[in-house]
Amino acid sequence: MDEEELLALSDGPVTRGRLVRELGALGVREGDTLMFHTQLSALGYVPGGSRTVVDALREAVGERGTLLVYSGWNDQPPWELAQWPQQWREAVLAEHPAYDPALSEGSHDNGRLPEALRLTPGALRTRHPDSFAALGARAAELTASQPWDDPYGTEGVLGRLVAAGGRVLLLGAPLDALTLLHHAEALAQAPGKRYLHYDVPVLDENGKRVWRGYEDVDTEEGGFDYTPFVPAEEWPFTVIARDALDHGTGLSGRVGAAPCHLFEAGELVAFGVEWIERRFGRAPAPVPASDDTSARTGAPWRA
Template identity: 75%
Template structure:
């Protein structure tokens, strides 16, 4: 989409000062700890792109605020490489570069903002390759010493976000991008929960390369059989979030040209856990 089309969509440039005003009107506050997801083009024409959005968020949050994003690892070995023919596996094991929190590129699936944030001075990224990055006052509390197993559980960055009284912001991003609901899946006690085991090359404390195995809920497909309650082709997080909004959890507003949402992380997770446990029965 060209710049003029974006400008028409947002009725002029979505500048840093405009973002600050509209983020504040949505309910973002100084000192907040916020995980955010952004569809940049949905905002309209943003002069300066990702860095302008991040600067506006930091201005609203102030020195005591913190930003959290899901980063991932774009070049991680596929989870099923252990099913490949032995020579192919051996070649990968011998030469696949290790995940490096400072250098390894984040996933391309979540747009440009997470990668822009993790590259900024002062940002920290988890040493766990299913990675999160943070910037601000609470970075260490959010991303240091994440356990290898169950990274979406209570001791992972999402559990810590909840414990910190954190919030979740969608800037034009659809409801199905609510990564925080993977934390609800990790906590929910419902039948048929699916887990996957991964092997990845990582850097040891001394900088040497080694292969590390970890397990987690299945975030590649689905952690539960949602087909029993969600229509085919509909992502379950969309349904959960829509029902949460209908129940008065979260607020909607417009930032730039985009419909945006702001949730209290603890409230949304609690709703998600209850929804899963109520609906997933077999």
């Protein structure tokens, strides 16, 4: 859309002051620990673009508040790398740059706002390549020492968000953008849970590039096969989130031209876990894994 179309969509410019007022009307509070997902064009014409939105969110949560985004790593090696022809695989293994929390570009899949927050002075980012970035009073608490395996579990950033009484804002973003529901997948004790193994180059404690493997709930295709429960034309998280809203979990309103939703993180996770377990059945709790990580570190694809 051009500027005139966006202005008509939002009935005038969506300025920083307007954003702050309308975020407050939606329910965003001073002191919130707030994870957000944004589709910038859905807001209408925003003078200053992503920087204006970040500044408005910072003002809305205030000095005691914290902003959190999923950053990811745009140039992470594909999880299918092990299936590539040997010559191609060896070329990547030999020269793929390591993930660097300060320099590695965040994923392009989530729009401009996560990078705008990550690049804001004072923002912190996890050392895990499936990364999150945070800015504000609780940024260090949220991003420190993310566990290597099971980063979407209780000890990961999203588990800390829930423990901190955090909230999640969809600022024009669709319901399927709710990364928090991967945490619900990680927690759900249901049969058929799917995992992926990733191998990534990272920097060790001496700054040397090394390859290391980690396992995670399947965030590529989904932690479960939702086919029996979700219409073919819809995304699973859209259905779960819509059901949550229908059951009174979350607030809805408009900011600029955008339909928006605000969830209590703990309530949404609890709803998501119950939704999954009710449909797939509840499995016995898993036996705790060994603390020995030697099989998951070092060079991948060992014989």
